[in-house]
Structure formats: structure tokens, C-alpha cells
Amino acid sequence: MRTPSLYSQDDPITIAMKPPSTETDEERTARLAAESEAKRISEQIDEELREERERLRKRKGDVKLLLLGQAESGKSTLQKQFQLMYKPNSLDQERTSWKTVIYFNVVHTLKHILTTLEAWDDVLDDDDIPDDTTSISTKKLMRGGISDQPSPSASLISETAMQSSPASLARSEASGSGNHSVSSKESGAQQIASLRRKLSPIIAAEEQLADRLSGGINVSGSGKGGVYVRSGWQARTIENALGKIKTKRPSTATDKKARDSVSQDIPPDPLVQEIGRMLEVSEADIRALWNHPTVRAMIAKRRLKLDEWSEFFLKHISRVSSPDYIPTTDDILHARIQTMGVAEHIFDVNIHGKSVTWHLYDVGGARGQRHSWVPYFDDANAIIFVAPVSAFDQYLEEDPRTNRIDDSLQLFTQICSNALLKNVHLVLFLNKTDLLKAKLEQGLKVRKYITSFGERSNDYETVVQYFRAHFLQVHRRNNENRRVLYTHFTSVVDTKATQRIIGNVRDSIFRGYLQSAALV
Ligand SMILES: Nc1nc2c(ncn2[C@@H]2O[C@H](COP(=O)(O)OP(=O)(O)OP(=O)(O)O)[C@@H](O)[C@H]2O)c(=O)[nH]1
Numbered sequence: 001m002r003t004p005s006l007y008s009q010d011d012p013i014t015i016a017m018k019p020p021s022t023e024t025d026e027e028r029t030a031r032l033a034a035e036s037e038a039k040r041i042s043e044q045i046d047e048e049l050r051e052e053r054e055r056l057r058k059r060k061g062d063v064k065l066l067l068l069g070q071a072e073s074g075k076s077t078l079q080k081q082f083q084l085m086y087k088p089n090s091l092d093q094e095r096t097s098w099k100t101v102i103y104f105n106v107v108h109t110l111k112h113i114l115t116t117l118e119a120w121d122d123v124l125d126d127d128d129i130p131d132d133t134t135s136i137s138t139k140k141l142m143r144g145g146i147s148d149q150p151s152p153s154a155s156l157i158s159e160t161a162m163q164s165s166p167a168s169l170a171r172s173e174a175s176g177s178g179n180h181s182v183s184s185k186e187s188g189a190q191q192i193a194s195l196r197r198k199l200s201p202i203i204a205a206e207e208q209l210a211d212r213l214s215g216g217i218n219v220s221g222s223g224k225g226g227v228y229v230r231s232g233w234q235a236r237t238i239e240n241a242l243g244k245i246k247t248k249r250p251s252t253a254t255d256k257k258a259r260d261s262v263s264q265d266i267p268p269d270p271l272v273q274e275i276g277r278m279l280e281v282s283e284a285d286i287r288a289l290w291n292h293p294t295v296r297a298m299i300a301k302r303r304l305k306l307d308e309w310s311e312f313f314l315k316h317i318s319r320v321s322s323p324d325y326i327p328t329t330d331d332i333l334h335a336r337i338q339t340m341g342v343a344e345h346i347f348d349v350n351i352h353g354k355s356v357t358w359h360l361y362d363v364g365g366a367r368g369q370r371h372s373w374v375p376y377f378d379d380a381n382a383i384i385f386v387a388p389v390s391a392f393d394q395y396l397e398e399d400p401r402t403n404r405i406d407d408s409l410q411l412f413t414q415i416c417s418n419a420l421l422k423n424v425h426l427v428l429f430l431n432k433t434d435l436l437k438a439k440l441e442q443g444l445k446v447r448k449y450i451t452s453f454g455e456r457s458n459d460y461e462t463v464v465q466y467f468r469a470h471f472l473q474v475h476r477r478n479n480e481n482r483r484v485l486y487t488h489f490t491s492v493v494d495t496k497a498t499q500r501i502i503g504n505v506r507d508s509i510f511r512g513y514l515q516s517a518a519l520v
């Protein structure tokens with residue numbers, strides 16, 4: 001019997017592979033090293049294939065849940081609520097990254113306020129701040145000869161308004177003396193000019209913060225100059241910062257306190273620290289701007305429109321600008337950053353003693369991002385469609401002619417009628433109900449923006465039921481499979497209420513999941 005040998009004498013492949021008889025020692029060493037490397041790579045490929053097979057096998061039993069809806073509808077905020085519920089520690093680890101986002105939100109808002117004031121100062125001179133029936137760009141056109149519009153200026157605010165608002169405080173803080181004449185138009189403009197000067201260094205840092213968050217990726221059409229982030233941005237923000245850190249870790253008591261309570265291993269980002277210091281010294285100026293009578297009047301007249309997160313962080317500016325600021329969970333829920341593409345989040349959800357892996361896909365909702373949703377439609381088990389009902393007076397950033405409620409309805413029609421999604425469990429979140437209530441209480445009239453609302457009563461219950469009826473109608477018209485639509489009125493920044501709803505949604509998805517599993 002022939003003993004097995006590496007080089008069998010009569011095997012043609014072996015003969016072909018056989019090293020030449022003239023091989024030198026050096027060539028032999030190189031050949032053996034190359035063979036060993038090839039073997040290592042081949043084994044690595046085998047291992048990766050095995051892992052992929054295993055992953056696919058496991059994923060078959062997983063629940064795949066898509067969060068869909070237009071930009072700013074609240075998908076990522078809802079994802080944070082899932083994270084809080086099923087992976088609370090991971091949110092703690094991300095607090096450092098959220099601080100960067102919140103600082104960015106504040107700086108971006110300050111810039112927006114000052115730019116808007118500047119745009120108005122360009123064209124306006126006196127008397128009264130007009131309400132929002134005419135856009136700034138229209139006014140700029142008017143300046144071209146048809147008519148000049150009145151301008152927002154401190155003189156527009158009546159004496160009574162001055163006395164009853166925090167304006168006097170704002171004025172004295174802004175001027176640093178407080179002895180300005182309350183009725184002086186010039187002093188109001190001067191105060192704003194002085195605040196603009198004092199806040200300019202912090203506003204100049206906006207771009208660097210945006211770069212830190214996006215990793216230098218600029219996306220065209222990022223609307224109001226926000227930042228898009230890809231999946232895993234939290235870890236990358238820290239990496240980007242670490243790449244920039246050349247000095248040793250600071251070791252002051254404050255730094256240590258902040259670092260210890262966030263993470264033992266992450267040194268503070270020098271850029272974020274610097275912005276923190278700037279915010280601390282600028283706190284009085286920021287408050288002065290926020291409370292300035294011109295700004296107040298511009299907001300009241302809706303000439304200056306601030307996003308909900310802008311208002312939230314400016315209202316909490318003393319806390320946010322304190323030297324040892326660490327974002328609270330509520331702050332994280334209010335922080336705003338645009339999602340780019342699709343971000344996958346994985347949780348283990350325990351229900352009735354059975355642990356099931358859930359894959360939550362949080363998508364970018366802007367029009368330019370929607371093409372990336374489709375590859376996830378194939379094997380989705382459930383969708384939560386998030387529609388912000390407070391947006392009746394808002395228009396798409398991507399297309400200022402399209403009302404946001406209209407866009408949500410069009411998008412919902414596409415989702416309901418998509419053949420790939422016909423068996424998917426469908427849940428509708430009519431979101432931002434807190435903001436809807438606030439807008440209606442302020443006296444905003446739905447019929448002004450949605451003419452079909454007609455003469456109905458402008459109260460919360462009538463309005464939400466009106467919107468709900470429209471979404472139900474879309475669903476009914478595109479429901480050949482007679483699937484159920486689960487509807488919830490939500491405010492996903494409200495943790496207690498949202499977690500209760502998530503519990504309901506989880507149970508209903510799970511029931512559907514068990515039924516389909518039983519059919520397989
Ligand atoms: N007050 C209030 N704010 C909300 C609510 N839902 C979301 N927000 C805020 O709205 C902003 C936008 O929410 P996101 O969750 O980032 O929106 P998104 O749908 O993920 O947006 P894209 O990623 O651009 O598609 C954030 O600042 C949230 O804090 C809500 O129900 N009430």
C-alpha cells in the first residue's frame with residue numbers, strides 16, 4: 001500500500017503544481033510563505049461564509065421593523081425610545097456624541113436667528129412687523145420697485161409690550177448697561193448688532209461641528225443647513241475627535257466629572273470643549289438675543305420660524321451652557337440630526353419568555369433619501385409609518401410648494417399600495433400631537449393652510465380626527481388584502497406614553513409574527 005504523500009507521483013495537478021527541481025532555498029522559502037498566506041485567506045473566506053450562513057439562518061426568525069415617514073417626522077426619536085426600552089446602556093454610551101449634536105443645534109439656531117434678522121433689516125425700516133402672509137423673498141422682490149414692506153425693529157414693540165416682556169432684561173444684558181431708551185429704534189438695532197458681533201466666534205464654529213458629525217460628508221439638499229449622519233455616526237464622532245486629539249487628556253476636576261459620568265475611556269473632544277467654553281461665556285448674550293423684543297415679535301408674527309428643537313435648547317440654555325453639562329435623556333430625545341440612508345438597530349425583545357431579535361431600520365425621510373428604502377421592503381415584517389400632524393402649516397424643505405401633510409399622505413399612499421409590502425403589518429403614528437395642540441392654542445387656523453378643512457371647528461379633537469380620516473381613507477383605497485391598520489396618536493418625545501404604545505405595537509407585531517411563523 002502506498003503511503004499518502006503531499007506530492008503524489010501520478011496526479012496531474014500535483015505534477016503541474018510541483019516546484020521546479022531547480023528551486024533555490026530562497027525561492028522555496030518564498031513559495032512556502034505564499035502557500036501559507038493563500039491557505040490563511042482561504043480559511044478566512046470559509047469562516048466568513050460560515051458566519052454569513054449562520055447570520056442568515058438566524059435572521060429568518062428575526063422581526064424586521066421599518067420606520068418610515070417624511071423628514072422630521074420623528075422616526076429617529078422613536079428609534080431612541082426603542083433603544084431606551086430595550087438597550088438603555090447603549091444610549092448612555094452615546095451621551096458624549098449627543099452633546100456635539102446639541103451644541104450644533106444651538107449654534108445653528110443662533111445663526112438662523114441672526115441671518116433672518118439680517119434679511120429683514122435689509123429691507124425693512126419702521127412701523128410694524130408684518131405677519132407671515134408675505135415671504136422674505138417676496139419682500140426682496142418688492143424692494144425692486146413695487147412696494148417696501150415695514151421692517152422688524154425694536155421701535156415696533158409698544159411700550160407696554162416692552163415692559164411686560166423680558167425685553168428690558170434682554171436690553172440691559174445686551175447693552176451691558178441697561179440705560180438705553182426703551183423706545184429708541186436705533187438702540188434696538190445697535191443691540192442686535194452688538195450681539196451679532198459678540199456671538200460671531202461661536203457661529204463661526206458651526207462648520208467645524210458639522211464636519212465632526214458628518215465626518216466631512218456633505219449632502220446636497222440638506223435643507224436648512226442641517227447635518228446628515230450615516231448609521232454608526234456616534235462611534236465615528238468619537239473616532240473623528242480622537243483622530244484630532246494631539247494633547248494629553250485634560251485633568252481638571254470638571255473634565256474628570258463629565259468624563260467619568262459619561263464613559264471611562266473617552267477623552268473629551270477639544271472642539272466640543274472649546275464650544276462648551278464659548279457657550280458658557282456667551283450665555284447672557286444668547287439669552288439676550290432669545291429674549292430680545294425684536295426676536296420675540298418676529299416669532300410672534302411668525303416672521304422668524306424656529307424648529308421645535310431650537311426653541312427647546314434655547315429655553316434650556318443655562319443648563320446647556322453650564323461647564324459640566326451632560327445631555328439628559330430628554331435632551332437626547334429633542335436633539336435633531338438628519339438620518340442618511342438606512343440605519344439598522346438590533347435589539348433582543350423578550351415576549352412571553354421567548355427572546356426574538358428585532359432589526360429596526362430607521363431611514364432618512366427627505367425626498368433625496370427615499371430611494372434607499374426599497375431594498376428593505378422584501379423581507380420586512382412590519383412598518384411604523386410616522387406622520388407629523390403638527391406640520392399642517394409647514395412645507396417641504398426639498399419642495400417648498402408641497403404642504404407636509406400632503407406629502408405624508410402621498411407617501412402613505414405609496415407605502416399602502418406597494419406590492420412588496422402587501423403582507424406587512426402596518427402601524428400609523430400620527431405624531432407631534434403636543435406641537436399640534438400648542439399651535440392650535442396659539443390660534444393658528446388649519447383652514448388657512450388646508451382649504452378642504454373648511455369651516456370645521458379649529459379644536460384639537462376635530463383636527464386630529466380630520467387628519468386621521470384622511471389617512472384611513474388612503475389605507476381603505478389601497479387595501480386589497482384587507483389588512484388591519486393600527487393607528488396611534490403620539491408625541492414620541494414623551495417617554496412614558498411612547499413606551500406604553502411601543503408595548504402595544506410589539507404585542508400586535510408579535511401576534512402577526514407568530515401567525516406567519518405557524519404558516520411556514
Ligand atoms: N415636541 C415634539 N418633538 C418631536 C416629536 N417627534 C419628534 N420631535 C422632534 O422633531 C425633530 C425631528 O425628529 P427626528 O426623529 O430626527 O426626525 P426623523 O423622522 O428621523 O427625520 P429624518 O432623519 O430627517 O428623516 C427632533 O428634534 C425631535 O426631537 C414629538 O412628538 N413632539
Ligand SMILES: [Mg+2]
Pocket residue numbers: 075076077337338339362363364365
Ligand atoms: Mg432620522
